[in-house]
Amino acid sequence: MAKWVTAVRHKQALKPADDEAREVFNSVKLGVPLLVQVKQERSIRQHRMLFKMLRLVHSNLPLDQQGAYPKVENLLDALKIQTGHVRTFTTLSGEVIRVPASISFDEMDQGEFHQFFKSCVDAITEYLIVGLDQQDLMSEVNNLLAERKTDETMPTE
Numbered sequence: 001m002a003k004w005v006t007a008v009r010h011k012q013a014l015k016p017a018d019d020e021a022r023e024v025f026n027s028v029k030l031g032v033p034l035l036v037q038v039k040q041e042r043s044i045r046q047h048r049m050l051f052k053m054l055r056l057v058h059s060n061l062p063l064d065q066q067g068a069y070p071k072v073e074n075l076l077d078a079l080k081i082q083t084g085h086v087r088t089f090t091t092l093s094g095e096v097i098r099v100p101a102s103i104s105f106d107e108m109d110q111g112e113f114h115q116f117f118k119s120c121v122d123a124i125t126e127y128l129i130v131g132l133d134q135q136d137l138m139s140e141v142n143n144l145l146a147e148r149k150t151d152e153t154m155p156t157e
Contacts, residue, residue, distance in 0.1 A: 005021035005024045005025070006018060006021050007025075014036070039109040040109045040110040040111055041109075042105050042108070042109065042110050043110055043114075045145075046113065046114065046117060047105075048145060049117070049141055049142075050103075050117055051072070052141050052144050052145055052148075053120070053121075053124075053137065053141045054072050054075055054076055054079075055072055056137075056144065057124055057128060057129065057137075058071075058072045058075050060129065061129070062128075062129070079119075079120045079123055079124070080100035080101060080103070081098060081100055082127065083116060083119035083120060083123055084119075085103070085116055085119075086098040086099060086100060086101050087099050087100075087101045103116060121137065122134075124137065125137065
């Protein structure tokens with residue numbers, strides 16, 4: 001049986017982080033070796049921050065750059081390439097191609113994603129909206145996230 005569960009490090013042991021993990025842990029006999037892949041759980045909040053930031057930047061691109069990135073996905077791909085988050089392969093004719101790699105939860109742990117996020121912020125302020133203060137960018141993104149949370153909790157008529 002192979003199953004992904006969340007565990008928490010406690011001194012020199014891993015303990016189940018929730019009921020599902022507890023159930024899986026209890027199904028394994030004591031003393032049986034397990035194959036464990038240690039991967040820090042991803043922050044959903046930081047993932048949302050990235051896409052909120054991308055939408056904000058996309059809607060504020062200088063006129064001369066708007067055509068290069070018709071969609072937010074194009075901007076994300078450009079940032080992946082700029083930050084080196086790529087897969088490299090060689091075509092049959094010998095040409096080396098770099099394509100954007102995945103940032104899915106399965107492909108990156110939180111440490112890797114955090115570094116990618118920081119690199120994106122650097123690239124945005126260096127190449128896209130030159131002179132934009134990184135703290136101002138993050139403050140605006142956090143404000144947008146807070147507005148979203150407020151909108152979600154507002155009663156509807």
